[in-house]
Amino acid sequence: MRFILGFIGAVFAGVLMIAFISNLATYFANPPAPLPSDEFHLPPKDVHFSSDGVFGRFDNRQLQRGFQVYSEVCSACHSLKLVSFRDLKGIGYDDAEIKKIASDWKTQVPSINPDTGENATRKALPSDTFPPPFPNEVAARAANNNALPPDLSLITKAREGGAHYVYSILTGFQNEPAALLKKFPDAKTPPNLHYNPYFPNLNIAMPPPLTTDGQVQYQDGTKPTVDQMAKDVAAFLVWTAQPELERRHGTGLAVSIFLLIATILGYLAYQQIWDEAKRTVRPTGPLDPVNQAKTRRAKAKAGISG
Amino acid sequence: MSFSWAKPYEPKTPLMRWIDERLPLPRLVYGAVGGGYPVPRNLNYWWNFGVAAGIFLTIQIITGIVLAMHFTASTDGAFDSVNQLIMRDVNAGWLLRYAHMNGASFFFLVVYVHIFRGLYYGSYKAPREMVWMLGLVIYLLMMATAFMGYVLPWGQMSYWGAQVITGFFSAFPVVGDPLRIWILGGYAPDQAALTRFFSLHYLLPFVIAGVVILHIWALHIPGSNNPTGVDVKDERDTLPFHPFYTAKDGWFSGAILLAYVIVTFFLPNYLGSPDNYIQANPLSTPAEIVPEWYLLPFYAILRSFTADFILPAKLWGVLAMFSSILLLFFLPWIDRSPVRSGAYRPVFKRFFWLLVIDVIVLGWVGGSPVKPLTVAVGQIAAAYYFLHFLVILSLVSAFETPLPLPRSISDSVLHGEEAEAAPIGSKPRRSRTATAAAE
Numbered sequence: 001m002r003f004i005l006g007f008i009g010a011v012f013a014g015v016l017m018i019a020f021i022s023n024l025a026t027y028f029a030n031p032p033a034p035l036p037s038d039e040f041h042l043p044p045k046d047v048h049f050s051s052d053g054v055f056g057r058f059d060n061r062q063l064q065r066g067f068q069v070y071s072e073v074c075s076a077c078h079s080l081k082l083v084s085f086r087d088l089k090g091i092g093y094d095d096a097e098i099k100k101i102a103s104d105w106k107t108q109v110p111s112i113n114p115d116t117g118e119n120a121t122r123k124a125l126p127s128d129t130f131p132p133p134f135p136n137e138v139a140a141r142a143a144n145n146n147a148l149p150p151d152l153s154l155i156t157k158a159r160e161g162g163a164h165y166v167y168s169i170l171t172g173f174q175n176e177p178a179a180l181l182k183k184f185p186d187a188k189t190p191p192n193l194h195y196n197p198y199f200p201n202l203n204i205a206m207p208p209p210l211t212t213d214g215q216v217q218y219q220d221g222t223k224p225t226v227d228q229m230a231k232d233v234a235a236f237l238v239w240t241a242q243p244e245l246e247r248r249h250g251t252g253l254a255v256s257i258f259l260l261i262a263t264i265l266g267y268l269a270y271q272q273i274w275d276e277a278k279r280t281v282r283p284t285g286p287l288d289p290v291n292q293a294k295t296r297r298a299k300a301k302a303g304i305s306g
Numbered sequence: 307m308s309f310s311w312a313k314p315y316e317p318k319t320p321l322m323r324w325i326d327e328r329l330p331l332p333r334l335v336y337g338a339v340g341g342g343y344p345v346p347r348n349l350n351y352w353w354n355f356g357v358a359a360g361i362f363l364t365i366q367i368i369t370g371i372v373l374a375m376h377f378t379a380s381t382d383g384a385f386d387s388v389n390q391l392i393m394r395d396v397n398a399g400w401l402l403r404y405a406h407m408n409g410a411s412f413f414f415l416v417v418y419v420h421i422f423r424g425l426y427y428g429s430y431k432a433p434r435e436m437v438w439m440l441g442l443v444i445y446l447l448m449m450a451t452a453f454m455g456y457v458l459p460w461g462q463m464s465y466w467g468a469q470v471i472t473g474f475f476s477a478f479p480v481v482g483d484p485l486r487i488w489i490l491g492g493y494a495p496d497q498a499a500l501t502r503f504f505s506l507h508y509l510l511p512f513v514i515a516g517v518v519i520l521h522i523w524a525l526h527i528p529g530s531n532n533p534t535g536v537d538v539k540d541e542r543d544t545l546p547f548h549p550f551y552t553a554k555d556g557w558f559s560g561a562i563l564l565a566y567v568i569v570t571f572f573l574p575n576y577l578g579s580p581d582n583y584i585q586a587n588p589l590s591t592p593a594e595i596v597p598e599w600y601l602l603p604f605y606a607i608l609r610s611f612t613a614d615f616i617l618p619a620k621l622w623g624v625l626a627m628f629s630s631i632l633l634l635f636f637l638p639w640i641d642r643s644p645v646r647s648g649a650y651r652p653v654f655k656r657f658f659w660l661l662v663i664d665v666i667v668l669g670w671v672g673g674s675p676v677k678p679l680t681v682a683v684g685q686i687a688a689a690y691y692f693l694h695f696l697v698i699l700s701l702v703s704a705f706e707t708p709l710p711l712p713r714s715i716s717d718s719v720l721h722g723e724e725a726e727a728a729p730i731g732s733k734p735r736r737s738r739t740a741t742a743a744a745e
Contacts, residue, residue, distance in 0.1 A: 002700050005636055009696025012626050013689040019613035020685040027678035054572050082390040129390075150584075154389060157575055158583035200593070241583075244393070244400040251401070252571025259564045266557030273553040277347065277545055 036187040040180050042197040044164035045171070047231065051163070051238050055253075057246050058239055060092040065218055066236025067091065069229050072216050073209050074152065075106070077144060079132035082153035083240050086126040090243050091236075098126045107131040145192045147205030156234070156241040163234040168198035170230035173208040309344045309529065311541040312337070338522065344544035345551050346532035348719050352423040353530070355416045357555040358562045360518065362413035367511050369406040370455075373399075377458065379504040381497050384460035385585040404574040410452050411577045412566045414600035417445060425637075426658055428646030429531040435638040440521040442634050444514055449601065451510040454503040456598060457495070461582030466595045468495040468503075474608075477624040494588060534718045535646030536711055543715035594675055602672030603665050603691075604630060609672070610688040612681060626688070633695050640695065643703035650709040653702050657694060664690045 050059045067088070070080070085102040093101065108121035109131050124131055132151075134140035141148055156162040176195040180187060189195045193203040210226045218224050222232075238245070315336040317323035326332045336342045376396050378387035392399040421441070424430055430438035453471055457464045472490050476482040491498025529538060538544055545551070569576065577599055581592045597605050604627050611623035648655045664687050671684035712718035 005696045006700055009692040012692040015615050015622055016610055016685045016689040018615050019611055020682055022613045023678055023682055154583040158580050160580050248571055255567050259560060259567055263557055263560030266560050270553040270557045273549050
C-alpha cells in the first residue's frame with residue numbers, strides 16, 4: 001500500500017512540476033503586461049478617526065455634521081437602506097428632531113392609499129429606514145450613466161481600508177498624471193469616469209461630490225472645508241456600518257478584564273494543584289529508592305563498598 | 307479506563323448514589339473527564355487544544371442556535387436579516403454574530419494546533435489510529451459546516467464561494483454536472499441551495515458533537531499519548547484527569563478565550579472579507595474569490611494545477627485537493643517508525659517543521675491574487691505537501707535512527723532523557739507491552 005500511495009504522491013508532484021515548468025515558461029516567454037493600477041494605485045490616506053483603535057469612541061457632533069453632509073450631498077444618489085431614522089438617536093438627536101428629519105426627508109415611503117387601495121406615498125416615520133433615492137436599480141443606473149451608486153449602510157465594512165478609504169476617495173479626485181499617460185498611452189480615463197488613484201482600477205464613475213468649501217453650512221461653527229466634510233461623512237459612515245462600536249469596545253474591555261482575572265486565578269489554582277504532584281514524582285528503575293536499597297543490600301552482602 | 311489503577315467512581319452523597327445505581331451517568335463522566343481517567347503526567351501545553359476545541363464547538367452551537375432564531379433563509383431576506391435585524395435590532399445580536407463568526411476561526415485555529423500536535427508526537431500511531439481517523443472525520447465535517455455557514459449571510463463571497471466550491475464537483479467527468487446541480491438544487495446557488503445549506507448547517511454541528519464523543523471514547527481505550535511517546539508503565543506515570551488536567555485546561559482555555567474575546571470585540575472583521583458586506587449579486591463577480599483563511603492551503607493546492615496533462619487541469623486540482631485531506635487517513639500505515647514522538651526522531655522533526663512552513667506558505671498563496679510567480683511558489687509548496695506525506699514519511703520511517711527513548715514517563719520527568727537512556731535500534735519494537743500488561 002505504501003508503494004501505491006508513494007506512487008500517487010509522485011504523480012501529483014510530477015503533474016505539479018509540469019504545471020510549474022509550463023507556468024514559468026509562459027511567464028518568461030510573454031511576461032504579463034503591467035497595469036496602470038499596479039503602479040499608480042495608492043493605499044488609503046493616513047487620517048485619524050475618533051472611532052479608531054481599541055478605545056475608539058464616536059464624536060457625536062462630528063457624526064451629526066457627517067449626517068448633514070450625507071443628507072445634503074450623498075443621499076442624492078446613495079441609499080442607506082439598512083439604517084432607520086430612529087437609529088439617529090444613537091448620534092444624539094432627540095425624538096422630536098428625528099420625527100422632523102423623517103417627515104422632511106426628500107423622498108417619501110411607498111404606501112397604499114387607504115381609501116382607494118392605489119399605490120401612493122407617505123411621509124417617512126422614525127420607524128422607517130431611509131427611503132432610497134431611486135425606486136430600483138434600473139432607475140439608479142439610468143440616472144447615473146449606467147453606474148450603480150452603492151448603498152452606503154455598510155460601506156466602511158465593505159471596502160478594504162474602511163473610513164480611510166471613503167475619506168481618500170472623497171478627497172482623491174485629481175487629473176490623470178502625465179507620467180501615467182506617458183507610460184500607458186491607452187489608459188486615458190474614459191468619458192464619464194473620473195481619475196482617482198485610491199479607487200482600485202483608478203477610474204471611478206462617481207463625479208467628485210465635494211467640490212467647494214462651504215458646500216454644506218455647518219450649524220456648529222466648524223469650518224466646512226472639503227477635507228472636513230469628507231472626514232465627517234466618513235466618520236458618519238463608520239457609525240452607519242457599526243452603530244454598536246462604542247458598546248462593543250466597552251463590553252469588550254469589561255469581558256477582557258474579567259477573563260484576565262479569571263485566567264490569573266485559574267493559573268494560581270493550577271500552580272497550587274500541581275505543586276504537590278510535581279514534588280511527589282517517584283523515580284523508577286535504578287533511581288527508585290526501593291531498588292537503590294536492594295542494590296545497597298546486595299552490595300553489602302557481596303562485600304562491595306561504595 | 308483501561309488502566310488497572312484507575313479509581314472507580316464512589317458516590318459522595320446519597321443522591322448521587324441513587325442516581326448512579328439507576329443511571330450510571332456520574333460514573334461515566336467520572337471515568338471520562340474526572341478522577342477516574344489516569345492521564346500521563348508529562349503532557350505539555352500542546353495537549354490543551356483538544357479541550358479548547360470542545361469549548362469552541364459549544365460556543366458555536368449556543369450562539370448558532372440563537373442566531374437561527376433571527377435568521378431568514380431566503381435570498382431576498384438573508385443579507386438584511388443578518389446585517390440589519392441581527393446586527394442592529396436584536397439585543398446583543400452583534401455580539402452573537404461576531405462571536406459566531408470569529409468562533410469559527412478560533413475553532414479551526416485550535417483544531418489545527420491539535421492536528422499538528424498529533425502529527426509531531428505520533429498520536430496517530432498504534433494503538434490510536436481510530437482516534438486519529440475520527441478526528442479527521444470531525445475535521446471534514448467542520449469544513450463542510452463552515453463552508454455552508456459562510457453561505458448563509460448571502461454576501462458576495464458567500465455566493466461566489468458557493469459557486470466555486472460546488473463547481474469542484476463539475477470537474478468530474480460524466481457525473482460531475484448532474485451531481486453539482488443535484489447538490490445546489492439548480493444551476494447556480496439560489497433559494498434551494500440557501501435553504502438546504504441552512505438546514506445542514508444546523509444539523510452538522512450535532513453530528514460533529516456525536517463524532518467528538520466517539521473520538522473521546524476511542525481515546526480512552528489506550529489513554530492519551532504524551533510528549534515522550536513512551537507508553538504508560540505504571541501508576542507513577544499518570545495523574546487523574548481531575549483535578550490536575552481540569553486545572554491546567556481551565557486556565558489555559560481562559561488564555562485562549564482571552565485572545566478570542568480580543569479579536570471578537572476589537573477586530574471582529576479582521577479575519578473576514580470586506581466583500582461579504584456587499585449583498586450577493588449573481589451578475590457581478592468579485593475581483594478575487596477567496597475562501598475563509600482556514601481553507602486557504604487547500605484552495606492553493608487546487609489552483610496549483612494549471613496544466614492539462616492527460617486529465618484536465620481542473621480535475622487534477624480537485625482530485626489533489628480531496629486527496630490532500632484523504633491521505634491523512636492512511637498516515638498511521640505510512641509512517642511505520644516504532645517511535646511515536648518527533649522529539650526522538652531527528653530527521654522526522656526537520657521534515658515536520660518544513661511541513662508547517664509549507665502549509666503556511668500554501669495558505670499565503672491561497673490568499674494572494676493569482677500571479678505567475680505566486681502560483682509557482684504554490685506549485686512547489688503543493689508538491690512538497692504530497693511528497694511529505696506520501697513519500698518522505700515512508701522513507702524517513704524506514705531509514706531513520708531514532709534517539710534513545712527514556713525508560714518511562716516518570717524518568718523523563720525526573721531528569722532529562724539521556725541519563726536513563728535505553729538505546730533502541732531502528733527495528734520495529736512492540737510498543738504495547740505496558741497496556742497489554744495492564745489488561
